[in-house]
Amino acid sequence: MDRQQLNQAFEMISTDESCMENIYNEILEKHGKRKGPSKIKHKSAWTKMALTAAALLVLLVPQTIFADEIKDFFTGFLSRDENVEEYVRQNVYEDTDGHLRMAVREVLSDQKYTRVIISYEALDDEGRDWIKKFDINDYSHSDDIGVTDTGFPYTALSLTPSTLTSNSRGSRELKEFRTDSTLAVILEINADRVFNLTNNLTRADLSYPMTHEISRITSLDISANMDVHEYKLIGDTNVNKYYDVSYVRLTNLSIIVYGNQKNMWTCEKNKNGWYTQESLVPEEDYDLCRAKVTIHTKDGNSYNCSGGWQGGILTDDEGNVDTKNHRGADTTIMSASYSEDMVLGDDLKTTFVINPEDVTGITVNGNYFTLEELN
Amino acid sequence: MNTDKFEMIYSKYYGMLYRICFLYMKNTPDALDIVQDVFLKVLGGKAADVSDEKLKAWLIVTASNLCKSRLRSWWFKNRNEYDESYKNRFENTAVPEQSEIMEEVLSLEWKYRVPVYLYYYEGYTTSEIGRMLKASPSTIQTRLAKARTLLRLSLENEWKGDGGGKEGHGREKIINESNRHNEKKNKERKDYYGQTTIKPGI
Numbered sequence: 001m002d003r004q005q006l007n008q009a010f011e012m013i014s015t016d017e018s019c020m021e022n023i024y025n026e027i028l029e030k031h032g033k034r035k036g037p038s039k040i041k042h043k044s045a046w047t048k049m050a051l052t053a054a055a056l057l058v059l060l061v062p063q064t065i066f067a068d069e070i071k072d073f074f075t076g077f078l079s080r081d082e083n084v085e086e087y088v089r090q091n092v093y094e095d096t097d098g099h100l101r102m103a104v105r106e107v108l109s110d111q112k113y114t115r116v117i118i119s120y121e122a123l124d125d126e127g128r129d130w131i132k133k134f135d136i137n138d139y140s141h142s143d144d145i146g147v148t149d150t151g152f153p154y155t156a157l158s159l160t161p162s163t164l165t166s167n168s169r170g171s172r173e174l175k176e177f178r179t180d181s182t183l184a185v186i187l188e189i190n191a192d193r194v195f196n197l198t199n200n201l202t203r204a205d206l207s208y209p210m211t212h213e214i215s216r217i218t219s220l221d222i223s224a225n226m227d228v229h230e231y232k233l234i235g236d237t238n239v240n241k242y243y244d245v246s247y248v249r250l251t252n253l254s255i256i257v258y259g260n261q262k263n264m265w266t267c268e269k270n271k272n273g274w275y276t277q278e279s280l281v282p283e284e285d286y287d288l289c290r291a292k293v294t295i296h297t298k299d300g301n302s303y304n305c306s307g308g309w310q311g312g313i314l315t316d317d318e319g320n321v322d323t324k325n326h327r328g329a330d331t332t333i334m335s336a337s338y339s340e341d342m343v344l345g346d347d348l349k350t351t352f353v354i355n356p357e358d359v360t361g362i363t364v365n366g367n368y369f370t371l372e373e374l375n
Numbered sequence: 376m377n378t379d380k381f382e383m384i385y386s387k388y389y390g391m392l393y394r395i396c397f398l399y400m401k402n403t404p405d406a407l408d409i410v411q412d413v414f415l416k417v418l419g420g421k422a423a424d425v426s427d428e429k430l431k432a433w434l435i436v437t438a439s440n441l442c443k444s445r446l447r448s449w450w451f452k453n454r455n456e457y458d459e460s461y462k463n464r465f466e467n468t469a470v471p472e473q474s475e476i477m478e479e480v481l482s483l484e485w486k487y488r489v490p491v492y493l494y495y496y497e498g499y500t501t502s503e504i505g506r507m508l509k510a511s512p513s514t515i516q517t518r519l520a521k522a523r524t525l526l527r528l529s530l531e532n533e534w535k536g537d538g539g540g541k542e543g544h545g546r547e548k549i550i551n552e553s554n555r556h557n558e559k560k561n562k563e564r565k566d567y568y569g570q571t572t573i574k575p576g577i
Contacts, residue, residue, distance in 0.1 A: 009476035
């Protein structure tokens, strides 16, 4: 296939002239600028429509103003980043109680971590009062806003089944969207820290408060299609007396470093088929165990991920050590999503998104590794 | 904007906009809908400050944004009525090879097929496409390279049958890799929806 053939194929994407003309007329009609003889024909219809619209306008003034506010209020947060824009799902869910309108504006997930942007907009004075009192960090005064501390955003977003999984990992208000009648919150959850992020994220139960309700609950589809990259770590993999590192999973949202433990954990099943994992690491070595991971990118920036979480032994659903699904690795050395709060050093950059294709290497406990993509 | 100028713009860019919208949406009704929206913006004066030289790029960016927005919308993701229709759209063409090429182009993800069109048909550079699609030039280059590989392989395979010899073996290897990738993706999808196990607590 050459360029000429390709372009000839593109020429096939066309409509006939009548379609082109019809669309043209529809555009003019919609814009109210039909020219020529037909203008007279449509003038009457347009006048009627204008009168109807004017009448409706009188009836719908408050709602129309509100609609304008909505239009201007949320301009996108996650979708601003070109690296993930195409993966962001927008306007996933909305609800109202007459005083507030709650909406799930954006969802971004890489199967292991998910970020959700939720907005509230006031529909009346009661809604405005609720928004005025809203403070995502103020759990002790939650009664002021009509909810208890178990139902407010920090714990409001949880995974299914919620009884066995972790709740929202982090939440914070996006202050740039705060007005007297609007606010937006970013929530993040992970697949399941307790079980080493074994399963992928597919659904999350979102519980959210309204003006007179502790919480409403809905089930959100948070499955993802984001590209996942896995790289073999090339370098001295003996980075700690308790573990080696082997490979890293990178997406636009998160990093997970896998490796093999050395007398760090026990994993035992009891007679009922339940299993337990226990750390063999003495208390004085806890800090030594904690992996210090930094990501290095093409542009010379470094991103500190040392605030990440360290897992236990990777197991299957029966509690057996599972290395075959993890490229021979048996433990999660470190797992973290990119976010401002994990950036500790002054010279390190703040980010929410890192493009895996821009990563040149990572440092684990001072050892630098280049990356070799795995199939 | 006066109607005469609008008519000139419409005649000049209708075909291009329809092609771009179709490449995104893969169906005629949605493509025409968005073409209409773009021109309504023009008529409404949204492009009034855009110079004639930049109007074409403005139209492409506006159409791309509208298409992406619609592709991301909940209701679009949850309807299926047009999913397969594009495959039959070009079957009755007089030039079967072109039909095959178009089917292959449309089977690519939009992030590949749109840069291919802008690069090869419209003649934009990778940095210009990057600015229009909000991606870095290197990202566009990577996407073009991948699109080229995917198109060349699949089309050669269809045109030349099973191939054979050294060249055929090479294609087979890469196609197998592609199949393995698809299998992996399918498995991942299965994992998403098959996730029902509750493990005992630690």
